[in-house]
Amino acid sequence: MKSLIENSKVLVCVGSGGVGKTTVASSLALLGAQLGKRVLVLTVDPAQRLKTTMGIEEGQEAVEIKGHQITGQLFASVIDPKKTFDEFVMRASSQPERVKKILNNKLYVQLSTTLSGSQEFTALEKLYSSFESGKYDLIVLDTPPTKHAIDFLKAPQKLAALFTEGVAKWFRDPKATQQNFFLGLLQSGTKQVLKTLEALTGSDFMKELADFFQNIEQWQGQLEKRAGDVHSLLVSPTTSFVLITSFDEAKLKEAEYFSKEIKQGGYRLSALIINRAFPFWIQSGEQLQSKSPKVMNLYMQMKDYYQKREESFSRFSIRMNQQAKILRLPEMREDVSDISGVELLAKYIQEAK
Numbered sequence: 001m002k003s004l005i006e007n008s009k010v011l012v013c014v015g016s017g018g019v020g021k022t023t024v025a026s027s028l029a030l031l032g033a034q035l036g037k038r039v040l041v042l043t044v045d046p047a048q049r050l051k052t053t054m055g056i057e058e059g060q061e062a063v064e065i066k067g068h069q070i071t072g073q074l075f076a077s078v079i080d081p082k083k084t085f086d087e088f089v090m091r092a093s094s095q096p097e098r099v100k101k102i103l104n105n106k107l108y109v110q111l112s113t114t115l116s117g118s119q120e121f122t123a124l125e126k127l128y129s130s131f132e133s134g135k136y137d138l139i140v141l142d143t144p145p146t147k148h149a150i151d152f153l154k155a156p157q158k159l160a161a162l163f164t165e166g167v168a169k170w171f172r173d174p175k176a177t178q179q180n181f182f183l184g185l186l187q188s189g190t191k192q193v194l195k196t197l198e199a200l201t202g203s204d205f206m207k208e209l210a211d212f213f214q215n216i217e218q219w220q221g222q223l224e225k226r227a228g229d230v231h232s233l234l235v236s237p238t239t240s241f242v243l244i245t246s247f248d249e250a251k252l253k254e255a256e257y258f259s260k261e262i263k264q265g266g267y268r269l270s271a272l273i274i275n276r277a278f279p280f281w282i283q284s285g286e287q288l289q290s291k292s293p294k295v296m297n298l299y300m301q302m303k304d305y306y307q308k309r310e311e312s313f314s315r316f317s318i319r320m321n322q323q324a325k326i327l328r329l330p331e332m333r334e335d336v337s338d339i340s341g342v343e344l345l346a347k348y349i350q351e352a353k
């Protein structure tokens with residue numbers, strides 16, 4: 001892991017819900033800063049767990065973390081999707097009065113915050129602009145849970161497509177639809193449709209909608225370009241994916257599937273972390289000495305259980321066929337809820353083989 005951290009500029013932590021992405025991302029970032037790098041850890045986590053693990057206070061968006069044997073620098077940032085989207089629009093547009101109009105457009109406000117994919121878009125947008133700023137040696141991106149590992153990565157393209165295809169055209173340039181009989185029919189009915197919709201949604205809404213599509217035209221091209229840039233960054237040799245999973249059979253199967261998706265998408269999967277693979281005391285080699293036969297019996301049973309898990313781990317390693325380095329991390333004594341827990345886990349990551 002040390003060499004992965006040393007040789008990477010971007011690490012993307014992916015995995016299914018609740019497996020420890022935020023915890024591992026925080027630990028990787030701390031480790032990087034302990035190794036002397038200027039590191040940023042970024043999250044869009046709606047649960048905002050990064051705030052607790054990194055000790056960010058309510059309302060703060062980005063913060064520098066000090067101490068904890070950091071010889072470089074460590075910054076943690078919780079992405080504000082709306083703000084990131086606004087910043088993108090401002091950068092993409094050359095006419096200030098249009099920017100104001102679009103930022104105040106109700107539909108834009110809705111789309112930029114609730115549209116499926118907009119959260120992912122803003123995360124990748126923030127990743128890219130942070131990378132471009134040149135302020136950091138390493139950026140660790142903590143991602144929200146997804147069903148498919150790379151759905152997240154497709155968001156910018158999807159969003160760009162949404163603005164270029166069908167509906168947008170229909171509103172912006174009704175003439176373009178005339179060759180198409182079906183769309184032509186739709187168009188002749190447009191006024192009626194709009195009227196009905198207005199009745200349903202309030203007259204302002206439809207006006208805002210048409211206004212919106214007229215205004216976005218100018219930054220559509222920028223959105224597409226940005227999607228391309230983000231993709232180039234994600235497939236670049238200094239970007240690596242870290243897939244996090246827990247140790248039950250179902251999650252391991254899911255991880256296998258995820259790793260295939262990542263590879264097929266053309267991304268580099270460098271490490272697979274099996275989190276909470278065993279209790280922390282097993283690795284320490286401590287032997288429990290108890291006079292109580294019941295306690296000893298339970299202890300031996302647990303040892304036996306984890307011994308069996310070794311076999312299932314070997315099978316999994318074979319199935320993975322050296323597609324990525326596999327690391328196992330222990331289940332800590334208690335939940336990792338603050339920076340001291342993160343620090344402990346970072347140590348385990350450094351030592352893990």
Ligand SMILES: Nc1ncnc2c1ncn2[C@@H]1O[C@H](COP(=O)(O)OP(=O)(O)OP(=O)(O)O)[C@@H](O)[C@H]1O
Pocket residue numbers: 015016017018019020021022023024045047049143144145275276329330331332333334335336337345
């Ligand atoms: N190795 C560990 N030992 C003990 N507790 C852990 C460990 N890893 C994670 N946890 C705990 O498990 C819970 C879930 O972890 P985390 O929030 O990092 O998962 P996540 O994958 O980011 O979840 P989500 O998909 O909801 O974003 C947290 O309470 C965290 O403290």
Ligand SMILES: [Mg+2]
Pocket residue numbers: 021022023045049142143144
């Ligand atoms: Mg999380």
